[in-house]
Amino acid sequence: MGRVSTWPAVAAVSLALASAAAATSRPLVLTHTRTLTADTDTDGDGNDTEWWWYLLIPCFSAVVGWITNVIALQMTFYPIEFFPSCMQWSQIPGQPISYFVIAGWQGIIPSKADKMARIVTELMTSSLIDVREVFSKLDPCVMAEEMREGLEPAIYRILEDVANAEMKSAWVMTPQHVKQEMCMAAAERIEDFIVGFVQELQTNIY
Structure with missing residues (x-):
């Protein structure tokens, strides 16, 4: 600077x-x-x-x-x-x-x-790299295992942000122990979510 x-x-x-x-x-x-x-x-x-x-x-x-x-x-x-x-x-x-x-x-x-970044991105994705092929090589289970450690600490914050945006009054009245149980349930299913997300990404990538 x-x-x-x-x-x-x-x-x-x-x-x-x-x-x-x-x-x-x-x-x-x-x-x-x-x-x-x-x-x-x-x-x-x-x-x-x-x-x-x-x-x-x-x-x-x-x-x-x-x-x-x-x-x-x-x-x-x-x-x-x-x-x-x-x-x-x-x-x-x-x-x-x-x-x-x-x-x-x-x-x-x-x-x-901005112009240079767009040109480079277009060149790489259209001529140098097959994006679909790159994503097809990702193993959803490995991705879920690698991302789990980083996502688990953020589950409560993500859940709270979504709940405050969608149903703030209900979330405020929800007891703390219920919120913790919801976070634990989300943590248990986070790997399944990531696997499904990666598979859907591989299917719909253009």
Whole structure:
């Protein structure tokens, strides 16, 4: 989360440095080149410039290129959520920018995560994986045994949620020992339920 919150500052500083380097490199090189040319050009043909000044060109280019690459990578993956969040309403669906262009930014990859996930899922389920075949290899009894341990502690909570949603008044008046007996009965039949659920899933999977 730290990188998400600090990326605007990193991008702004990097962009400022890149702009400053690009803006000052050429005048600086030209100024010093002309100065040296005037000082060292003895025959007036303009060809006596110190050769090492030309090395500044790739050096400045490397600095500017490195900074812009850092900015590009940061803006590809960060921020995860649209920044600033107060302008999220203006974001173009599926795009990293807003309708106001400079009003905010979301990383290119995060902004297209939904589209990418749908494409990958469709590709895997239609071309790479036979979903029916995968589910047909599941053993309902093994699934029930594996899931029982995790479901048993949640039986009372599930039963209470369903009862409160469907018949709240009756559930409130039900004695506690009756509720516990209902939970015990549900726990005894949970494996049968899971087996039936997996079998039905295997039959109706598309």
